[in-house]
Amino acid sequence: MSAVGGEPRNVRVELGARSYDILIGGGLVARAGGEIAARLPGVRAAIVTDRNVGGHHAGALAQSLEAAGIASTTIVVEPGERSKGFATLQEVVDGVLAARLERGDVVVALGGGVVGDLAGFVAGIVRRGMRFVQIPTSLLAQVDSSVGGKTGINTAHGKNLVGVFQQPALVLADTGVLDTLPEREFRAGYAEVAKYGLIDRPDFFAWLEENWRDVFAGGAARTHAIAESCRAKAEMVARDEFETGDRALLNLGHTFGHALEAATSYDSARLVHGEGVSIGMALAHRFSARLNLASPDDAVRVERHLRAVGLPVSVDEIPGELPGAERMLDYIAQDKKVSRGALTFILTRGIGQSFVARNVPASEVLSFLKEVLAS
Template sequence: MTAAATLDRPDTTRLSVGLGARSYDIVIGAGLIAEAGARIAALRPGARVGIVSDANVAERHLAAVEESLKAAGLVPATVIIQPGEKSKNFATFEEVVDALIAARIERRDLVLALGGGVVGDLAGFAAAALRRGVDFVQLPTSLLAQVDSSVGGKTGINSRHGKNLVGAFHQPILVLADADALNTLPLREFRAGYAEVAKYGLIDNAPFFAWLERKWQEVFAGGPARTEAIATSCASKAAVVARDEFETGDRALLNLGHTFGHALEAGAGFSQRLLHGEAVAVGMAQAFRFSAEQGLCTAEDARRVEAHLHAVGLPTRIRNIPGELPDTDGLMNLIAQDKKVSRGALTFILVRGIGQAFIAGDVDPQAIRRFLEAERAA
C-alpha cells in the first residue's frame, strides 16, 4: 500500500491504471480538493507545484488547493489561462510553458492540472514538453474530465486544421476526482460530460447503458449514483488504457462519436456554440444512425440511443447546433484530418448494437458524404 493509499476513507473509491512502473491511481470521492496537498506530498514530498487552471475554476477552487498544498509543505506557483477550447492553442501553450519555467518548476517537481478537459490537455502537454518531461497530477473539476480526459495520458492542443492534432502521450502520476467539485458545475457542462459517461455503455457495456436509462436523473442529482457512474466510467477507461496505452488497437473504441463530433466542433469554431460533450452526443447518435443505415445495427437501437441523449437534454442532430456550419465538403475536409485516418482511408467507430462498438477501417467516403447530406437536410 502506498503512503497516499493510507489517506483513503470508506467513502472514496481507488482504481489503478496498470502500466507497470508508470501505473497510477484514480481516487474518486467527496472532499478531495482539501486533501490534494497531503496526497501529492505522499508521492513527491517538498516539491514545487505548478498549478495550471482557468479563470472560472480558479475563482471557485484555487484558494483551497493552494492552502492544501502549503499545509503539506509543498510550494505552489499558479498559471491562469482563459476558459474555453480556444485556449488549447500554440500561443497559450507557450505562455504556460514560459510561466512554469519562470516559476522554476524542475524535473523533480510537478504540474497540477486544476480544471476541465481543456486545462488537463494543455497542462499535461506542457508537463510533457517542459524540461523534456516532468510529472503531473490531474485534479479534474468537470464531469467530462473526471470520466474521460484526465485518465489515459492523452495530452495536446488544437491546430487550425483540427482538434488535438498536436500533443503527446504523457501519463499523470495521480488523478483526484472530487465529486463535490461537480456541485458548482453549470448544468450545460454537466450534461456535456454525461455524454462521455453514456459512451462507456454504448461501447461495450450494454447493462451500464440500461442502468443509465433508469438512473440518469439520480446521476444528475448527485449522491451514490453519481459516484457509481464516475467509478464505472473510470474503470472502463483504465482497463482500455492498460491494454492499449498508445492507441494502436482497441483504445480507438473510446472515440465513438468523435470523428463526426470533432468535425462539427471544429466547424463551430471550437466555441461555446457547441461544447465538446455536446459534439460527442451528436456524433454518437450519428454513428448509430449511420450504422443502422449500413445494416450493421437495428434502427431501434439508434432510436433508443437518440431518445436517451435527448431525454437528458443533449443535442443529437445537426439542426440542434446553433449558427452556421461548413457545407458537406467542409465537413468532409475536417473528417479527413481526424487522427484515425490512415494513409487517407477513413476510419470510424461504428456499432453492431448497444454495447457492440467496433473499429471500421476504410469506410467509403461517398457513403459518409451521402449520410451527411441527408443529416444536414433532416
Template sequence: MNATLSEKAGARITVPVALEGRAYDIHIGRHQLCEAAALIAAFAPGARAALVTDERVAGLHGAAFETCLHQEGIAATRITIPPGESSKSYPQFIMLCDALLAAKIERNDLVIAFGGGVVGDLTGFAAAVLRRGVRFVQVPTTLLAQVDSSVGGKTGINSPHGKNLIGAFHQPSLVIADTALLDTLSEREFKAGYAEVVKYGLIDDPAFFDWCEANWSRVIAGGPERDHAVAVSCRAKAAIVARDEREEGDRALLNLGHTFAHALERLTNYDSSRLVHGEAVAIGLALAFRFSQRLGLCPGQDAGRVARHLDQVGLPSRLQQVPGGAGSAEAIVEAMTQDKKVKRGVLTFILARGIGRSFIAPGVAADEVRGFIEAELAAAY
C-alpha cells in the same frame, strides 16, 4: 458493469491504471481537495509545485485548494489561463511553458492540472515537453475531465487544421476526482460531460447503458449515483488504456462519436457559445449509431434508443441542433479528413452492431459518409 452501489457509503474509490512502469491510481469521492493535497505531498515530498488552473476554477476553488496544499507544506506557484477551448493553442502553450520555467520547475518537481479538459490537456502537454518531461497530477473539475480526458495520458492542443493534432502521450502520476466540485458546474456543462459517461455503455457495456437510462437524473442531482458513474467510466477507460496505451488497437473505441464531433467543433471554430465538446460528442454518438443503421449493421431500435436517451437528458442528437448550422455535407467530410484516425487519407470510424457492440471500421468510403450526412441534414426529425 461490475461496480456496485456499495460505493454509496461515501468512502473514496480507488481505480488503478495498470501500466508497466507508469502505473497510477485514480481517486474518486466527494470533498477530496485536502485528501488530494495529502496524496500529492506523500507522492512527491519536498518537490516544488506549480498549480495550473483557469480563471473560473481559480475563482471558485483556487483558494480552498491552495489552503489544503499549504497545510501539507506545498507552496505551489499558481499559473492561471483563460477559460475555454481557445486556450488549447500555440500562444497559451508557449506562455505556460515559459511560466513553468520561470517558476523553476525541474524534472523531479510537479505540475498540477486543476481544471477541466482544456487545463488538463494543455498542462499535460507542457509537462510532457518541459525539460523533456516532468511529473504532473490531474485534479479534474468537470465531469467530462473526470471520466475521460484526465485518464490515459493523451495531452495536446488544437490547430486550425483540427482538434488535438499537436500533442504527446504523457501519463499523469496521480488523478484525484473530487465529485463535489461538479456541484458548481452549469447544467449545460454537466450534461455535456454526461455524453462521455453514456459512451462507455455504448462501447461495450450494455448493462451500464441500461443503468444510465434508469439513473441519469440522479447522476446529475449528485447522489451516490454520480460517484458510481464516474467510477464505472474510469474503470472502463483504465482497462482499455492498460491494453493499448498509444491507441494502436482497441483504444480507438474510446473515440466512438468523436470523428463526427471533432469535425463539428472545427466547423464551429471551437466556439463554446455554439457547441461544447460534450454536445458535439452527443451528436456524434447518435450519428454513429444512425450511420451504422444505414449501413445495415445496427438495429434501428438501438439507434433510436440512443437518440431518445440523449434527447431525454437534454443533449443534442441531430445536426440541425448545432446553433448557426453544422455546415454542408462536403464541409463536414472535409473536416473529418484531419481526424487522427485517418490512415493514408482513408477514413476510420467507430461503428456499432448494437448497444454495447462497437467496433473499429477502417476504410469507410467518403461517398458513404457524404450521402449519410446529406440525408441527415435533409431529415425532418
C-alpha cells in the same frame, strides 16, 4: 457521494512502473496536498487553472499543498476551448519556467478537459517531461480526459492534432466540485458517461437509462457512474496505452463530434465538446444502421436517452450555419486520416457492440453527411 474526509473510491490504472490511482470522492481538493506529497515527496508545484475554476478552488488547493509542505505557483488561463492553442501553451510554458520548476517537480491541472489537456502537454514538453497530476473539475474531465495520458492542443486544421502521451502520477476526482458546474456543462460530461455503456457495457447503459436522474442529483449514483466510467477507461488504457488497437473505441462519437467542433470554430456558445460527442454518437449509430450493421431501433434508443437528459442529437440543434458536406468531410479526414480513400470510424452492431471500422469509403461518409446536413 463520499462524505468530505471519508475514504474515496480507488480505481487503479495498471501500467507497470507508471501505474497510478484515480481517487473518487468528496473533499479531495482539500486533501490534495497530502495525497500528492505521499506519492511525490519533495516536489514543488505549478497549478494550472482557468479563471472560472480558479476563483472557486485554486485557493483551497494552494492552501492544501502548503500544508503538506509543497510550495506552489498558480498560472491562470482564460476558460474555454480557445485556450487550447499555441499562444496559451507558450504562456503556460513560460510561467512554469519563470517559477524555476525542475524536471522532478509537478504540474497540477485544476480544471476541466481544456486545462487538463493543456497542462498535461506542458508537463510532457517542459524539461523533456515533468511529473503531472490531474484534478479534474468537470464531469467530462473526471470520466474521460483526465485518465489515460492523452494531452494536446487544437490547430486551425482540427482538434487535438498536436500533443503527447503523458500519463499522470495521480488523478483526484473530487465529486463535490461538480456541484458548482453549470447544468449545461454537467449534461455535456454525461455524454462521455453514456459512451462507456455504448462501447461495450450494455448493462451499464441500461442502468443509466433507469438511474440518470439520480446521477444528476448527486449521491451514490453519481459516484458509481463516475467510478464505473473510470474503470472502463482504465481497463482499456491498460490494454492499449498508445491507441494502436481497441483503445480507439473510446473515440465513439468523436469523429463526427470533433468535425462539428472544428466547423463551429470551437465556439462554446454554439457547441461544447460533450454536446458534439452526443450528436456524434447519435450519428455513429444512424450511420451504422444505414450501412446495415445495426438495427435502426438501436439508434432510436440512443437518441431517446440522450434527448431525455437534455443533450442534442442532431446537427440542426447547433446554432448558426454549418459548412457543407465536403468541408465536413475534410474535418473528418484531418481527425482520423484518410488511407487510400478510406476512413477509420467507430461503428456499432448494437448497444454495447462498438468496433473499429478501418475501411469506410469516403464516398459513403459524404453521402451520409449530405443527408444529415440537408435534414
